[in-house]
Amino acid sequence: MSAEEVAGEMKKKFPEADVRIPRASRLTASVKKEVLLDVCSFLKDAGFDHLSSIAGVDRAENFEVAYFLWSYEKKILVTLKTAVQKENPRIQSVIKIWEGANWHEREAYDMFGIVFEGHPDLRRLLMPEDFVGHPLRKDFKLPEVE
Amino acid sequence: MNLYGVVLWLLTAIINSIAIPIIAWLGNLLWFIRPVTDFAIALLKNDAFLNFVVVFAEAFIILIYIALFIIILLWFERKMWGRFQDRRGPMHVGYAGLLQIFADMMKIFGKEDIIPKKADKLLFTLCPIIVTATAFLALVALPMSDGFVIARLDGGLLFVFAAFSLAPLGVFIGGWGANNKYTLQGALRGAAQMISYEVPLLFSVLGVVMLAGSFNIMDIVHRQTIWYALLQPIGLFVFFTAATAEIERPPFDIPEAESELVAGWQTEYAGMKYGICWVAEWIRMYVGAALVVLLFFGGWNGPWLPQEIWFQIKLWIILIFMIWVRQSFPRPRIDQLLNLGWKRLLPLSIVNIVLTIGIVASGWLG
Amino acid sequence: MAEMWINMGPQHPATHGLWDLRIKVDGDMILDADPQIGYIHRGIEKLGENRNYTQFIPLADRTGYASPMTWAILYVLTVEELMDIKVPPRATYIRTIAFELQRMASHLLFVYGMAENVGAMWPPLVYAYRERELLLDLFQILTGARFHFNYPRIGGVKWDIPQTFEAQTKKALDVIESKLKEYERMFDESEIFLMRTKGVAVLRKEDAIRMGVTGPTLRACGVKEDLRKSEPYMCYSDFDFGIPTGKNGDLYDRWVVRIAEIRESAKIVRQALDRIPGGAVATKVPAAVVKSVTVLDGETGYEDLCVIMAKVPKVIKPPPGEAYVRVEDSRGESAMYIISDGTERPYRIKIRSPIFCTLSALKYMMRGARVADVPPIMEGIDILLSEVDR
Numbered sequence: 001m002s003a004e005e006v007a008g009e010m011k012k013k014f015p016e017a018d019v020r021i022p023r024a025s026r027l028t029a030s031v032k033k034e035v036l037l038d039v040c041s042f043l044k045d046a047g048f049d050h051l052s053s054i055a056g057v058d059r060a061e062n063f064e065v066a067y068f069l070w071s072y073e074k075k076i077l078v079t080l081k082t083a084v085q086k087e088n089p090r091i092q093s094v095i096k097i098w099e100g101a102n103w104h105e106r107e108a109y110d111m112f113g114i115v116f117e118g119h120p121d122l123r124r125l126l127m128p129e130d131f132v133g134h135p136l137r138k139d140f141k142l143p144e145v146e
Numbered sequence: 147m148n149l150y151g152v153v154l155w156l157l158t159a160i161i162n163s164i165a166i167p168i169i170a171w172l173g174n175l176l177w178f179i180r181p182v183t184d185f186a187i188a189l190l191k192n193d194a195f196l197n198f199v200v201v202f203a204e205a206f207i208i209l210i211y212i213a214l215f216i217i218i219l220l221w222f223e224r225k226m227w228g229r230f231q232d233r234r235g236p237m238h239v240g241y242a243g244l245l246q247i248f249a250d251m252m253k254i255f256g257k258e259d260i261i262p263k264k265a266d267k268l269l270f271t272l273c274p275i276i277v278t279a280t281a282f283l284a285l286v287a288l289p290m291s292d293g294f295v296i297a298r299l300d301g302g303l304l305f306v307f308a309a310f311s312l313a314p315l316g317v318f319i320g321g322w323g324a325n326n327k328y329t330l331q332g333a334l335r336g337a338a339q340m341i342s343y344e345v346p347l348l349f350s351v352l353g354v355v356m357l358a359g360s361f362n363i364m365d366i367v368h369r370q371t372i373w374y375a376l377l378q379p380i381g382l383f384v385f386f387t388a389a390t391a392e393i394e395r396p397p398f399d400i401p402e403a404e405s406e407l408v409a410g411w412q413t414e415y416a417g418m419k420y421g422i423c424w425v426a427e428w429i430r431m432y433v434g435a436a437l438v439v440l441l442f443f444g445g446w447n448g449p450w451l452p453q454e455i456w457f458q459i460k461l462w463i464i465l466i467f468m469i470w471v472r473q474s475f476p477r478p479r480i481d482q483l484l485n486l487g488w489k490r491l492l493p494l495s496i497v498n499i500v501l502t503i504g505i506v507a508s509g510w511l512g
Numbered sequence: 513m514a515e516m517w518i519n520m521g522p523q524h525p526a527t528h529g530l531w532d533l534r535i536k537v538d539g540d541m542i543l544d545a546d547p548q549i550g551y552i553h554r555g556i557e558k559l560g561e562n563r564n565y566t567q568f569i570p571l572a573d574r575t576g577y578a579s580p581m582t583w584a585i586l587y588v589l590t591v592e593e594l595m596d597i598k599v600p601p602r603a604t605y606i607r608t609i610a611f612e613l614q615r616m617a618s619h620l621l622f623v624y625g626m627a628e629n630v631g632a633m634w635p636p637l638v639y640a641y642r643e644r645e646l647l648l649d650l651f652q653i654l655t656g657a658r659f660h661f662n663y664p665r666i667g668g669v670k671w672d673i674p675q676t677f678e679a680q681t682k683k684a685l686d687v688i689e690s691k692l693k694e695y696e697r698m699f700d701e702s703e704i705f706l707m708r709t710k711g712v713a714v715l716r717k718e719d720a721i722r723m724g725v726t727g728p729t730l731r732a733c734g735v736k737e738d739l740r741k742s743e744p745y746m747c748y749s750d751f752d753f754g755i756p757t758g759k760n761g762d763l764y765d766r767w768v769v770r771i772a773e774i775r776e777s778a779k780i781v782r783q784a785l786d787r788i789p790g791g792a793v794a795t796k797v798p799a800a801v802v803k804s805v806t807v808l809d810g811e812t813g814y815e816d817l818c819v820i821m822a823k824v825p826k827v828i829k830p831p832p833g834e835a836y837v838r839v840e841d842s843r844g845e846s847a848m849y850i851i852s853d854g855t856e857r858p859y860r861i862k863i864r865s866p867i868f869c870t871l872s873a874l875k876y877m878m879r880g881a882r883v884a885d886v887p888p889i890m891e892g893i894d895i896l897l898s899e900v901d902r
Contacts, residue, residue: 025743051724052838053864055849066849068836068864072721072735075742079836100724103872111557126550126901136558136860231638397631397704476631476704479884481540 003027003076006046014039025076033082033091040067040080040097047071048078051094054104056112058138063089063112084114093118111136148453150293153203154196161190161199204296208285216428220247223469230473257417266323273320274415274422277313281429284309288436289364291446291453302363303355303441307348310392310433313426314340320415335480339398342487343391349495350384353502354441367445375442377505380498382442384491389434391487393427395468397475398483435464515543520886522551528625528890529897533874540882545875553901560861565591565666565828568861572848573660575863576899578621580660581614581651582841583899588664589745590848591828593835595666603668604747605788610654610663611746611839612777612784613647613681616688618842619770619777620644622894623695626767629887630708636698643691646684653677666828678785685778692774699767709764713877713889716761723873727844727866728769729893733761739840751783763892770894829856843867843894865899 007019007027017039018030031039052068067080084091093116095101105116106125113134116122124131133140166187173183189195221236221244228235236243261270286309287302289295299305314337321333354374358366366374375382391398415423439445439460446453478486521532532548556575560568572587573580585607592599599607623640627633648658653674655661663670699705715725717733730737738755740748756772758765830852838847844866853859870893877889 049721050726052845052847053849053862055860055862057851057860057862068847068849070838072737072742077743077836077838098724099722100869100872103868124550126553128550135555227634230635232635232642233638473635474633474702476627476633476702476708478631478704478707479882481882482704482707 006076013042027076028079030081033084036082037092037094040094043069043078044097047073051098051100054101054108056108056114058112058136062086063114065091065108065114089114090117095119148291148293150291154200157196157200157203166190201296204294208296212285212429212432215432216425217247219428219465226469227473254417254421259418260416262325265325269319269323273316273323274419276316276319278422278426280309280312280316281426281433284433285429287363288433290457292364299362301361303351303361306433306437311344339483340392342484343388346384346487346491346495347388347392349492349499350381350388351441353378353381353498356502356506363440367440367447370444370447373442373444378442378498378502380494384495384498386438388491389437390468390471393430393434395431395472397477399477431468435461435468438464528895531897533886535878535886537883542878542881542883545878547871547874549900551901552897556902557861557863560858562857564856565858569664570660570662573662574898575902576896578896579614579618579842581610581663582839583846584661584664585611586837586839586846586848588666589839590835590837590850591666591830593837594830594833594850594852597667599668601789605784606669606673607664608746608748609781609784612780613650615842616774616777617644617647619774622770625891629891630705636695639691643688646687650681650684653680681781681785685781689775689778692771696771706764708888709767710762712763712885713881713892714760714762715873715877719873719876724869725873726869728773729766729844729870731756732758732765732769734759739838739845745839751780753780763888766892827856829854841866843896844870863902865902867893867896868900871900
């Protein structure tokens with residue numbers, strides 16, 4: 001299956017998704033967070049079994065969570081993006097679909113404060129446990145040194 | 147004329163020409179201590195007392211020899227390691243690094259002696275003492291040439307092994323006394339390793355004992371017209387392996403070099419206590435290598451060189467081999483090690499005993 | 513004995529970097545593992561948001577301190593995709609050579625670590641370092657530094673390869689390839705080494721793919737996956753090299769795969785040196801000329817000029833957009849995700865580190881292993897804490 005076919009199937013199943021093909025074997029899709037798990041299951045069944053990484057981004061109006069999926073068979077890279085609201089950011093965890101998402105989601109929680117529902121052990125990964133604040137947010141003030 | 151004869155002659159000369167005249171003159175001068183000096187002269191002229199003094203002299207000589215031996219062994223080992231690893235070893239301190247060991251010893255002497263707060267002080271201090279003392283004890287029955295031995299024991303071999311085997315006790319005590327669960331684990335492993343290699347060690351020399359017909363080490367050396375290494379190759383192999391495991395030399399240095407446990411049962415020891423544990427290891431290395439030479443390679447037998455020189459030559463060849471073995475093998479896991487001891491070495495040593503029984507009973511060796 | 517959690521770390525002589533491995537043990541057997549990382553978290557991603565695009569290159573070097581060249585090249589590749597810059601072929605070849613030499617140096621460091629952890633086999637350890645010195649000398653004449661090179665630039669490389677580089681590289685490769693045979697013999701014929709590594713820390717294929725493990729660890733499980741072949745970047749499609757795979761996914765296979773990869777990398781470097789475009793190295797362009805950016809006119813002109821840098825503006829301001837580029841680093845698939853908002857500082861840099869994902873799969877590897885196996889297992893995945901913590 002090529003990227004166009006995957007895109008076609010996605011558009012059929014999830015009409016509100018914004019699917020694009022920027023170049024060969026690359027697919028970008030923006031979905032709403034409500035359908036995230038369905039889209040991810042669909043992609044996993046379509047052969048995208050390698051979750052490359054999960055990136056959190058602090059956009060001006062909301063957080064964005066980007067999932068990068070790769071299919072060993074089809075050799076297509078899918079970038080899946082969802083928007084999460086800034087106050088009380090919560091999103092479904094994809095850990096049941098790709099178990100490797102465990103640490104990526106913990107890091108996104110640590111750095112941005114996005115809570116992944118369904119994650120078995122959501123605690124800070126890189127910062128110390130008693131750290132207050134989420135460092136990669138744009139409004140995070142670095143402590144001043146006297 | 148060997149070392150024992152030299153020592154005997156020297157002592158007799160000193161006593162007869164120096165000590166007795168001085169005491170006699172003293173007795174003549176001060177009439178009131180005459181009974182004491184008479185008694186002293188009678189004592190000094192007594193043969194039994196002379197033997198007693200000779201034993202002390204031999205012990206003294208052996209102590210000095212061991213101290214020098216450790217220093218030279220350490221230097222040699224480090225140079226050899228360096229050459230195996232394509233580098234040169236210590237080079238700067240002293241000519242060709244000869245004074246390096248002194249520098250290291252001075253460093254260890256100067257360290258603060260730390261005892262962990264919750265450790266059991268008595269047991270903690272007792273452990274290196276036991277381990278080292280038993281190592282020195284084993285030296286007592288090891289001859290260096292014909293007659294030069296501190297204690298002529300008919301069960302000399304058994305005595306050496308008995309002293310050797312007391313070390314696990316010290317290791318247990320040390321591990322427990324340090325009040326640290328990792329040290330305890332390391333001590334348990336170290337003691338388990340030592341104990342499980344005792345059995346093949348003892349079994350492998352039974353073949354030699356059968357061939358020689360006695361446990362007296364001097365007898366064993368005297369009866370080696372052919373080296374027992376040629377008659378007992380399996381025994382030699384098993385003994386060497388078991389001895390290396392027993393003295394915790396690499397590749398069997400799990401208790402002290404295991405990455406998980408830092409330094410095993412020696413972790414909590416600082417400064418001189420640590421140094422003493424290392425001294426114990428090198429003395430046991432000497433004991434192991436000396437046993438190999440005495441039991442399997444004919445001890446001090448050899449043409450036209452003095453016996454002591456032959457003994458040293460053979461000893462150092464065995465030590466070179468031990469150092470070589472150290473560099474060549476990775477370290478097995480503790481469970482693999484114990485497997486090796488119980489499932490491989492022990493049956494091998496039993497096979498060796500059976501074979502030897504067959505050879506001796508058939509009278510093939512006369 | 514009761515089950516308990518033991519802490520190995522953070523201060524521990526064998527943990528290769530600063531982290532805390534909590535393992536649940538029952539006597540000597542390990543039941544579960546819970547690594548705690550973050551002790552050397554330097555906030556590279558946040559630092560990147562406050563730097564120029566060019567100023568980030570040294571930070572990218574320091575993301576993976578045992579293989580800095582690969583991370584720096586990954587970063588410049590990502591920015592070039594962001595800005596859609598076409599890098600001249602000669603620069604691409606130079607980057608490929610540096611990349612593969614770095615992979616070889618990193619794998620020799622792995623040999624060192626393996627020798628040390630599996631059983632303190634000192635001679636092979638020192639020999640591996642001796643060969644690594646040859647590679648570091650090569651890097652020194654190429655970039656000026658032995659570690660943390662700061663060599664790739666957005667659009668090319670910093671300067672051309674020196675005159676003696678080719679001959680010295682070929683000699684170094686000859687030495688390394690001949691010594692590789694020696695290492696293989698030393699380790700394969702050592703029964704204790706085989707005892708310690710065969711059947712230890714088996715990672716199944718399914719677990720590996722599910723947890724996102726990539727690189728030599730994945731290949732040791734039997735999955736023939738290499739980004740250089742499945743999604744060729746730079747000029748890897750021009751070269752002929754193999755992908756070594758293992759059979760069982762145990763520690764021994766990871767060892768075998770990496771040793772074979774050193775050979776393959778040497779092959780690639782030789783082919784690259786023979787085919788490098790832009791003519792002989794003798795036409796070395798002095799640094800002063802290189803700094804003032806050499807302009808290309810269309811596609812011709814490569815044969816005459818020794819071009820190592822594309823035309824890039826002095827102040828790099830990529831158009832708003834994003835790029836996600838993945839390369840096959842010495843440890844697996846590393847990736848960078850850079851979002852630009854049109855200013856001269858990146859909006860977001862996200863780094864995907866291969867060991868990050870492999871560490872989360874650690875508990876699958878450690879089940880059934882013993883406590884004494886922990887250091888070899890950690891070294892077997894070629895752990896590098898700086899890229900985990902960033």
